[in-house]
Amino acid sequence: MEKKFQVVLICTPEMGNLVPLVEFAHLLTNRDRRFSATILIMTLSQRPLINEFVKSRQASSPDINFVYLPTVDPPSPDQRTSTLGYISLFIEKHKPHVKHAITNLMSTESDSVRVAGLFIDMFCTSMIDVANELGVPCYLYFASPASFLGLMLCYSDLETQLTNELVESSTELFVAKNPSTQFHIPSFVNPLSSLLLPTTVLKRNRDGHVWYGRHGRKYKETKGIVINTFRELETFAIDSVSRNGTTPVYPIGPVLDLAGPARWHPDxxxxxxxxxxxxxxxxxxxxxxxxxxxxxxxxxxxxxxxxxxxxxxxxxxxxxxxxxxxxxxxxxxxxxxxxxxxxxxxxxxxxxxxxxxxxxxxxxxxxxxxxxxxxxxxxxxxxxxxxxxxxxxxxxxxxxxxxxxxxxxxxxxxxxxxxxxxxxxxxxxxxxxxxxxxxxxxxxxxxxxxxxxxxxxxxRTAVIENGSSYRSVGSLVEELMANV
The missing domain is CATH 3.40.50.2000 (Glycogen Phosphorylase B;)
Known part of the structure; x- marks a missing residue:
């Protein structure tokens, strides 16, 4: 009997994170029909459109199974001070439910159907622990550019310079002591001023920048990083993050939902x-x-x-x-x-x-x-x-x-x-x-x-047969099959 493979995916409960994750699952299951996918959905009451989107994709994607996780209480105000802190703690509270969902999938495994990997997005790194407990290879699906991934991977090293160079201003944001100060991020050819760094990095009186460091460090614990970009667009950045460590990098984009919300949005x-x-x-x-x-x-x-x-x-x-x-x-x-x-x-x-x-x-x-x-x-x-x-x-x-x-x-x-x-x-x-x-x-x-x-x-050339992203998806498929 032909061996088949199951992948599990989970992401931050935002449309901008979920749509590219679903499209990636669709790409993977279409590329090799031996693959099926289960996407775990976290529920936020403030995101009703997620339900409309999931209903639509359930009807049109037979190889993708959507599983709603049980609801959890939101983090209490004393547990976080930033939006990123809130969402990171909210995701972390789902760990028992994610473990239970994957355990259920593994309990139905047979010699012909095996769980080949767990894919997480940039703020779901707490789920790496779950994957390790269950012996399931964990991969990062990074829906932002390779250039930003470069910041996340070197963020802990950059923190010392940020602490020394940034001072509180009249706004919520910290600014450089010297306006000419430049920050060198390996995935960019040119240095960046502090004004171009993410808002989370510049809000030093919040805990968001601390979470950046935590997530970035955890990325290096994954078996591979899949990036929604393509080599022809971000050659320098992709080469830079590939040199950053031993974690393989797979640029497989552009991964797009070209049908858009026309099929599911209520308006x-x-x-x-x-x-x-x-x-x-x-x-x-x-x-x-x-x-x-x-x-x-x-x-x-x-x-x-x-x-x-x-x-x-x-x-x-x-x-x-x-x-x-x-x-x-x-x-x-x-x-x-x-x-x-x-x-x-x-x-x-x-x-x-x-x-x-x-x-x-x-x-x-x-x-x-x-x-x-x-x-x-x-x-x-x-x-x-x-x-x-x-x-x-x-x-x-x-x-x-x-x-x-x-x-x-x-x-x-x-x-x-x-x-x-x-x-x-x-x-x-x-x-x-x-x-x-x-x-x-x-x-x-x-x-x-x-x-x-x-x-x-x-x-468009990158994603067709023999294109750079097409070949990268092929390498990822081979790696996943080798896991089991």
Whole structure:
């Protein structure tokens, strides 16, 4: 009887983490039909869309089994001070349930079906202990770029410099004593200023930066690191992290859900209205502004954007969300968006623009009317934009997005800069600053546009037979089969 293999996967309960993990499971089971996958789902009441997504994928992915873990009580306020601390402790509380779920799978093993590995994401490193207890090989599935992985792997070494060089400022963020101070991260060609480091790193009065160190150290205990990137995009960073230690690295991207939320999101009518509007626009004429599933801007910043859009005069599709109300809350929808914009803006731009709330981002990026993308530079968004050959203007907001923006603009020449160092609480991006960026994005920078089109072709070549990522997936499959 032919031997078959089961892999188990678990990730942080966020859509931006779950979608690429599910697509990776789909890639693996499609690549070798001897593989099946079980994805363990942690439940957060603030993430109802996860349930809609899982229901949709259950119906369309026969080789993937979704198992909901029992609910756990959230960490108490005295146990954590940062969002990362909260989510890390929340995940850790699931260890007994994860152990029980994998034990159940192993109890149904036979000589023909074996559990070949547990895949965790960047903040689920507490599950490495569970894998070790059960004798199951554990792998990291890293849905961010290899360049950011380089920071995580060297973070403990970097901590001494950060402690010595950063001092408290008038904001929550610590800043460098000397503005010219540069931080050398092995996965970047160029040094970075402190302003480009992740928000979590700069909040020294919170515990998030401590958790970065804990997670980064644990990465080295895995049997391999699978990265959602491809060699042609991040050659330098991939070579750097490959040299970092003995843990094998598998760049297997871009791993994308190109169908997007069109098949599962409840706002079907909103999606249809947006796509109908785009159908009426000329090719490559629309600039798309979207700040991700977790991104939002406050009223004064929205009004600056409105003035900048009017001044630039380009056709636009603009997604606006209300700021979240709590630590783990998501942005919401404005009941009346006109109340937060400049007087008469919607009337004056009715012929060339559409302002909306939530949007099906990947579907929009694939539309022929889109000519440019003002993006928060989340890695899923970057990969989607490159896949469709849409140039980006960088406006990072949180997490590692400042580093991603730096990578795109300064290291790779694949984007134009609005800001590299913007984050929540920064000084406003003024209307004229946005207008300049939009003109560079839509009217000029032929060199960037050419490079993006070239990278589009390389991203698609990487995943087909004999492409770099295709070969990397093959190496991973061989490694998993060798485990059992």
């Amino acid at each position: 079907q009518a909103g999606q249809e209205n947006i796509m109908k509007w785009l159908d009426d626009q000329p090719p490559s004429s629309v600039v798309f502004l979207c700040f991700g599933s977790m991104g939002s801007l406050d009223g004064p910043q929205l009004r600056e954007i409105a003035v900048g859009l009017e001044g630039a005069g380009f056709r636009f599709l603009w997604s606006i969300r209300t700021p979240p109300k709590g630590t783990v809350e998501l942005p919401g929808e404005y009941a009346n968006v006109e109340e937060v914009l400049t007087d008469g803006f919607l009337d004056r731009t009715a012929g060339i623009g559409l302002v909306c709330g939530w949007v099906p981002q990947v579907t929009i990026l694939g539309h022929q009317a889109i000519g440019g993308f003002v993006s928060h530079c989340g890695w899923n968004s970057v990969l989607e934009s490159l896949w469709y050959g849409v140039p980006i203007a960088t406006w990072p907001v949180y997490a590692e997005q400042q580093m991603n923006a730096f990578l795109l603009v300064k290291e790779l020449g694949l984007a134009v800069e609005i800001r590299l160092d913007y984050r929540e609480g920064s000084e406003l991006v003024l209307a004229e600053e946005l207008e300049r960026g939009l003109r560079r994005l839509m009217d000029g920078n032929d060199e960037v546009r050419i490079k993006v089109k070239e990278m589009r072709d390389m991203s």
